[in-house]
Amino acid sequence: GQQVMQIPQYQHVQEGEDFTTYCNSSTTLSNIQWYKQRPGGHPVFLIQLVKSGEVKKQKRLTFQFGEAKKNSSLHITATQTTDVGTYFCAGQTGGSYIPTFGRGTSLIVHP
């Protein structure tokens, strides 16, 4: 079945440093979504990418969808303590409305 791999599992950064998490799928995706889960909270939808090579920005967050629609990345510029949490990617293949989640990357920001 479809697998979505996400790396790294954990990332420690000093406040102000950049952060990137990567997501790779074994199959071509129709779209990919990103969610953020704060410690003790529930996942919250951030964004969805649909087009090959698509790049979207939300303030300090930059999301990319690969040309082959098999990989994606989330990059945070100049991290802040409010960025702490686990970031999940979730991919879907054509014909399935059920997203397959990656294992998530937990971001720890040290002040």
Added chain:
Amino acid sequence: SQTIHQWPATLVQPVGSPLSLECTVEGTSNPNLYWYRQAAGRGLQLLFYSVGIGQISSEVPQNLSASRPQDRQFILSSKKLLLSDSGFYLCAWSVRGREKLFFGSGTQLSVL
């Protein structure tokens, strides 16, 4: 606006006891409904999903079951809990035909 309610927030149950977690969605009709489990520090494991009343699909064989007695109500149950059932249970919904998931606040279940 749409809201999702999930309760209880925390639950401590002895091994072998039954379980019932409830989730309701307001402000929408015919949603797709999901139950996920998240072990400590791990990813999201899809347990069940439903596209309509009485329609349940199971992703992982286990001693859990799900039911959808009403359009916007989704229940997760077990007759006898195991230690391995401990985890963070999340209910979610999506608009039919759309992929974006909206999660409830979750239930932290500890089986002792």
